[in-house]
Amino acid sequence: MRAFLVSLLLLTTAGAGAQTSYQTDASHALIMDYETGIILFERNGREAMPPASMSKLMTVLMTLEAIRDGQLSMDDELPVSENAWRRGGAASGSSTMFLEVNSRVRVEDLLRGVIVQSGNDACIVIAEALGGSEAAFADMMTDRARELGLESASFANATGWPHPDHRISARDLAEIARILIRDFPDEYGMWLEREFTYNGIRQFNRNPLLGVFSGADGLKTGHTEEAGYGLVGSAERDGVRRIIVFNGMESNNARANEAERMMRSALSDYSIYELLAAGEPVDHSAAVFMGEAETVALAVAEDVTLGMHRRARRNMTVEVVYEGPLVAPIAEGEEVGRLVVNIPDQEPQEFALVAAESVERKGLMGRIGAALAHMIRGN
Known part of the structure; x- marks a missing residue:
């Protein structure tokens, strides 16, 4: 034998020197075909990385699954604890929905606060309602990620705040985005909203693709000093949808430029055969x-x-x-x-x-x- x-x-x-893959300065990057889940391009795409606010995709997924399963409704009003206000509200100096301590807020408003405004206070309110505490909710997030086959995911909080145990790969972030698009099509429209006003304060969606790249309709930016500037984005043209993930850019402008360049390449340079x-x-x-x-x-x-x-x-x-x-x-x-x-x-x-x-x-x-x-x- x-x-x-x-x-x-x-x-x-x-021909000599012909480029056959996307070139990027991002430390981690990935392009996924939505329909098949096939990875079209990756750079360190399966390596766990600090995701910053991009991990809020999992917080949103957990919330929408709780609504689907009858644990919550969009009209439920959840209490804003002093912990949520102090660690994620105006007092925190971080991305916030500007919730008032001891107030009650509709779940639908909290979702928009997370999706559009990247509110850390909204994330903590949801975490405390579903898990009893943010730490317990983070454990639930990790357990659910494992059930979904997202082996790189390890969550330490609901917000993406820097923590050595808060990690996930670009591939697994893309898969969460794919699940959100596929399983919650009605709610997915929230990711396209350009602004949201709560408590009299108007804030704008930070996704640099919205209103700039035709067909773009989500999802989430992220930034910390450790992670750099990143994005999970999705766009659909002519019935073809692609998901991009990248992290580690040096500035907001660099992220905006990379987002448009990568999404254009995702839709024009790559095909499924x-x-x-x-x-x-x-x-x-x-x-x-x-x-x-x-x-x-x-x-x-x-x-x-x-x-x-x-x-x-x-x-x-x-x-x-x-x-x-x-x-x-x-x-x-x-x-x-x-x-x-x-x-x-x-x-x-x-x-x-x-x-x-x-x-x-x-x-x-x-x-x-x-x-x-x-x-x-x-x-």
Whole structure:
């Protein structure tokens, strides 16, 4: 038995020096296709980072799930504790909704306070209502993130305030955004609102894409000295939606410029390609030993759908890898190898290959003949 590697597809290489991925100064960055969840580009995209206020996406998700599950309603009025006022209100000097201590506030207003105004006081009010304390709510956030498969997420608070244990990756932030868009379409419109006035104070949405980039409709900025300037953004054009995440920019202006540049690239430079459908045969057959047939056709076990920079497709290679020759009997649908796709600037992607048909084992005399032939050839 030996490993077989067959070059199945080698497309014409691009011209010298052709750029096949997005270039960015962000310390962490990622582009996700909303429909498929495929990562189109990433730079340290799976590395846990300090998210600042971008982690408020999880606070909003927890709130909307509580409303969906009947724990809260939009019309419920929640109390503003002295703790919420002191640590997140006007007295804190941080992003605030300017809630008044000992007042009561509708959940719908609190959501807008988080989404539009990035109010830390609104986050703490919600956390205390749902968790009893902000620390307990942060544990709930982490537990829920694990249930959703967001393995990088570790939350220490509801606000994104700097803390060594408050971390999440760009990939997992993009996935939270995807869930918010998919599962709460009615409430998602709040992310598009440009301003919100509460307690007589008018504040504006900090998302630099809104009103500037056609099709942009969310989601959240973030900034601390530790994290730098970051954004989770989404936009839809011609039925295609992309989500971008980046962090570590040096200024507000740099964030605004990067947001527009990255979103434009996300929608114009990257595409989703459906190479093969589940069950579709590849252009290669595997050798079979001791079988009624000398070869067996191979097919992919699942859809082979890939996302990449449009110029990267010119340099893409596809390979069939299997240990062979395969030994009969072989059942139809049995996994026998891997399809390996190599795309510039991406990790290799592998897909299972299965036998497209059954191959019965030779009878006794046939096996003896095959064994003798194998010995003579020395294979």
